[in-house]
Amino acid sequence: MTDDPQITDPRFDGPGPDATWHAGLARGIVAIQRCGGCGAHQAPPSLLCRACGAPAPGFVDASGKATVYSATTIRRRDGAYNVSIVELAEGPRLMSRVEGDPEAVRIGMALTARIVEEDGIPVLVFDPAPAGGAA
Amino acid sequence: MADANRGRIAIVGTGITNRWEAPGRTAFDQAQEAALLALEDAGLTTRDVDGLFCSLSASGTPVLNVAERLGLTLRHADGTMVGGSSFVFHLRSALGALSAGLCDVALVTYGSNQRSAGGKLVAMPDPQPYELPYRPLYPISSYALAAARHMHEHGTTREQLASIAVAARDWARMNPAAMERGPLGIDDVLASRVVSDPLTKLDCCLVTDGGGALVLTRADRAKDHAAPVYLLGVGSAVSHRQIAAMPDLTTTAAAQSGREAYRMAGLGPGEIDHVMLYDAFTICTLMFLEDLGFCTKGEGGAFAASGAIAPGGSLPVNTNGGGLSCNHPGMYGIFTVIEAAEQLRGRCGARQVPGAEVALAHANGGVLSSQATAILGAPSTI
Numbered sequence A: 001m002t003d004d005p006q007i008t009d010p011r012f013d014g015p016g017p018d019a020t021w022h023a024g025l026a027r028g029i030v031a032i033q034r035c036g037g038c039g040a041h042q043a044p045p046s047l048l049c050r051a052c053g054a055p056a057p058g059f060v061d062a063s064g065k066a067t068v069y070s071a072t073t074i075r076r077r078d079g080a081y082n083v084s085i086v087e088l089a090e091g092p093r094l095m096s097r098v099e100g101d102p103e104a105v106r107i108g109m110a111l112t113a114r115i116v117e118e119d120g121i122p123v124l125v126f127d128p129a130p131a132g133g134a135a
Numbered sequence B: 001m002a003d004a005n006r007g008r009i010a011i012v013g014t015g016i017t018n019r020w021e022a023p024g025r026t027a028f029d030q031a032q033e034a035a036l037l038a039l040e041d042a043g044l045t046t047r048d049v050d051g052l053f054c055s056l057s058a059s060g061t062p063v064l065n066v067a068e069r070l071g072l073t074l075r076h077a078d079g080t081m082v083g084g085s086s087f088v089f090h091l092r093s094a095l096g097a098l099s100a101g102l103c104d105v106a107l108v109t110y111g112s113n114q115r116s117a118g119g120k121l122v123a124m125p126d127p128q129p130y131e132l133p134y135r136p137l138y139p140i141s142s143y144a145l146a147a148a149r150h151m152h153e154h155g156t157t158r159e160q161l162a163s164i165a166v167a168a169r170d171w172a173r174m175n176p177a178a179m180e181r182g183p184l185g186i187d188d189v190l191a192s193r194v195v196s197d198p199l200t201k202l203d204c205c206l207v208t209d210g211g212g213a214l215v216l217t218r219a220d221r222a223k224d225h226a227a228p229v230y231l232l233g234v235g236s237a238v239s240h241r242q243i244a245a246m247p248d249l250t251t252t253a254a255a256q257s258g259r260e261a262y263r264m265a266g267l268g269p270g271e272i273d274h275v276m277l278y279d280a281f282t283i284c285t286l287m288f289l290e291d292l293g294f295c296t297k298g299e300g301g302a303f304a305a306s307g308a309i310a311p312g313g314s315l316p317v318n319t320n321g322g323g324l325s326c327n328h329p330g331m332y333g334i335f336t337v338i339e340a341a342e343q344l345r346g347r348c349g350a351r352q353v354p355g356a357e358v359a360l361a362h363a364n365g366g367v368l369s370s371q372a373t374a375i376l377g378a379p380s381t382i
């Protein structure tokens, strides 16, 4: 075995990018990728950097600071809730939810990340940042 | 010098079932009826078809199912699935296949029974794990997020969005085949139930059954048919799958697909007589007007609210009544091409655009994800 040539590419060894993201959330971490080649951040993760094409970008912990890029209130018979696109301070955008009153969510509002458990699965949500806080 | 692909192929037959509420019929029934109508319109039979371009929400292997049911013997097939714009992607593929001699008679067909089958917009068959926990309504919440951002950046208003639904209805009132033909005012749209802010129920397309089909040949053969409509230009583009991955929520990839279609056709937005824009939601019409150059970015709301796109306005848009008021069987793109072709053939009765020689049909898929633009011309443009 030890003398066999490597038949798989070691750059892609280990858990896949989606698995790394979910494992991060389970440990209370928002793991986003930072490309060693061009420096771009990205999330959701991928096997390569979408900005420059470099393979297997590594993971870093996101700051958890973000702003609302766009927001909608979904109105159902059993209540209203927010769905937002949040822009992380590092740049990537993700769909998420801003907690609290959905009517109070505004584009540009500063947010702080929080990981909650829903149906046994860790889910990334955001709280409005305290005044003078994250921006 | 004109692009070699300009006018190289032509639509020689169109088929539309006009069965928008048809319990007891399958998606395949609708697709087959549309195909037969299109072939009869072209003076051809299923024996003549050697290329099939087909995409259905109801089937993961649409080419196989439709070819079996129609009894086709195929040399070429394309089941490209990029949502509601698939059929305009098929036009671009058919341009390549017909030009290269891979097939001689191309059939593009679609059918749906989504209204009878459950009355909901059919989700694309690929759940999105990075969206799922947040319970967005698919697909309206994605369009609502684009609309909210457009309002934020450009001051677009709900009244302006509502004017798009009203213009579509005013056109539908002149189309005996349109599903919704009752009077509609701005206040009606604003007063309807908000589903996902800022979009109300009346900012959303209909949910209907239906089928549509096109038959295409190379231009040299098209002359033998009664009313050929030439493909002057066609462009396609994909920008994302999930709405959060859209590079800029206020500019769609229609800017790219349109640029390519205009380049191939050697035409600009000022030379288009008739326009079909895929209106799954009012915000779609607004953004495509901007991205295809009919007005500047940020002016789509004011342009629509001025009455420009309504009957009697300067730019006839969605003359069949659109997805908002005519029909929307899940993947609507083929109907933008059918109405554009029928306008150029002068077959549109009360809603006919007088003297229309050049039409633009634009289609959208996913959640503003895929965009495709076709520019069609009457024989006088060749």
Ligand SMILES: [Zn+2]
Binding pocket: A035, A036, A037, A038, A039, A040, A049, A050, A051, A052, A053, A054
């Ligand atoms: Zn990179």
